[in-house]
Amino acid sequence: MNITDKVVVITGGASGLGGACVDWFVRHGAKVAVLDRRIPDPTADPQIVYLEADVTQADSVAAVMDKIAEQLGEIRVCINCAGIAPAGKTVGRDGALALDKFRQVIDVNLIGSFNVLRLAAEKMLALEPLDADGARGVIINTASVAAFEGQIGQAAYAASKGGVAAMTLPIARDLGPRGVRVNTIAPGVFETPMMAGLNEEFVKPLEQAVQFPKRLGRAEEFAKLAAHIVDNDYLNGEVIRLDGGIRMGPR
Numbered sequence: 001m002n003i004t005d006k007v008v009v010i011t012g013g014a015s016g017l018g019g020a021c022v023d024w025f026v027r028h029g030a031k032v033a034v035l036d037r038r039i040p041d042p043t044a045d046p047q048i049v050y051l052e053a054d055v056t057q058a059d060s061v062a063a064v065m066d067k068i069a070e071q072l073g074e075i076r077v078c079i080n081c082a083g084i085a086p087a088g089k090t091v092g093r094d095g096a097l098a099l100d101k102f103r104q105v106i107d108v109n110l111i112g113s114f115n116v117l118r119l120a121a122e123k124m125l126a127l128e129p130l131d132a133d134g135a136r137g138v139i140i141n142t143a144s145v146a147a148f149e150g151q152i153g154q155a156a157y158a159a160s161k162g163g164v165a166a167m168t169l170p171i172a173r174d175l176g177p178r179g180v181r182v183n184t185i186a187p188g189v190f191e192t193p194m195m196a197g198l199n200e201e202f203v204k205p206l207e208q209a210v211q212f213p214k215r216l217g218r219a220e221e222f223a224k225l226a227a228h229i230v231d232n233d234y235l236n237g238e239v240i241r242l243d244g245g246i247r248m249g250p251r
């Protein structure tokens, strides 16, 4: 799908990987709507519509989708980047991990992604196809290499991202017959605010564990893959690692 003039909804677009997608898609002629629970100064870029919502909330995300369709037009692309990555061992110094903490990670990363994509897909399915194949839209989710190699303290996070990876194929099967493709990117370790604040002591070994190039991923490299997924009409139902060949160890 050519992205020029298409409406692209990006969750978590106020920061990091989502923010890089916002920049990339705006630069390449798309109309971008950011759905985030934290909105930057809305006057910063008049080309972008910022809407505040929590991805876990059914009603407010539905209202935001209506508003985007009203303000920008036909929603053709949805990129789910909103996520959280708190760590917590199953049994830590203070005892067993609080169930609410586990639930919150599943709620934001897994249920939040599904909530957004189901409502975006509903909008896409109501649109006329764009080409002879019957293409109506593209959905991209963000998992993590933790879906496959969760580290110590990542039971909740790995479970949430494993869920995102696992739901990719069945959702592609649900929506494919009606012209919507669904793919997931599983990033390795990227330089974003989620990683900011970690000192060298933690970052160096992560960089060394990457096969090549021996550095953290750049958010623009994530955006480039998202753009390729939108552009390549034959890519569907796939989980794509973007990780410089890293395989995470236990810590």
Ligand SMILES: NC(=O)C1=CN([C@@H]2O[C@H](COP(=O)(O)OP(=O)(O)OC[C@H]3O[C@@H](n4cnc5c(N)ncnc54)[C@H](O)[C@@H]3O)[C@@H](O)[C@H]2O)C=CC1
Pocket (backbone or CB within 6 Å): 011, 012, 013, 014, 015, 016, 017, 018, 035, 036, 037, 038, 053, 054, 055, 056, 081, 082, 083, 084, 085, 108, 109, 112, 142, 143, 144, 145, 186, 187, 188, 189, 190, 191, 192, 193, 194, 195
């Ligand atoms: N940075 C990294 O190394 C990696 C990140 N990821 C995943 O990539 C995605 C983006 O991560 P980063 O850009 O690094 O993080 P980030 O912390 O820079 O950005 C996450 C964005 O999501 C928003 N958000 C969080 N909870 C939300 C909610 N309930 N409703 C609406 N918005 C919400 C935040 O406000 C923030 O703008 C996340 O899903 C993360 O798990 C996956 C692998 C590696």
Ligand SMILES: C[C@]12CCC(=O)C=C1CC[C@@H]1[C@@H]2[C@@H](O)C[C@@]2(C)[C@H]1CC[C@]2(O)C(=O)C=O
Pocket (backbone or CB within 6 Å): 085, 087, 143, 144, 145, 146, 151, 153, 187, 188, 189, 190, 194, 195, 198, 202, 206, 251
């Ligand atoms: C890079 C990690 C793992 C993959 C992911 O989806 C998100 C991440 C951002 C937070 C990172 C993650 C992991 O590398 C472990 C650390 C570095 C985490 C921040 C603190 C962290 O748990 C740690 O310092 C472990 O030693």
